[in-house]
Amino acid sequence: MERQDKVRFKRQQAQLALTAGRMVKQGPGMTALYTLITRIASRQAPCQKTNIRHPAQGETDVSSFKGQT
Known part of the structure; x- marks a missing residue:
């Protein structure tokens, strides 16, 4: 049952x-919606343990600075 x-x-x-x-093919405004949907989908996936997040343009990736002073 679990496998099904x-x-x-x-x-x-x-x-x-x-x-x-x-949706993305329909227009440029849909890309934001697409990223939102994929983020929600990846958050709900129980098998997915790694969450690789690509920073948006002009945004600094904070995770790479962790542990550095």
Whole structure:
């Protein structure tokens, strides 16, 4: 039963990514929505342990400065 749920979840994720991808093609204003959707989707994924976040243009990546004084 657990495996079936995982498969269903992965299919749902793929479908979400596809629809978000189509939205991006429609216009430049949709890219913000796309990043929001993908961020929410990656946050909900139980199997995904690494969260690589790319800083936006002009934004400094704070995670690289951790531990430095």
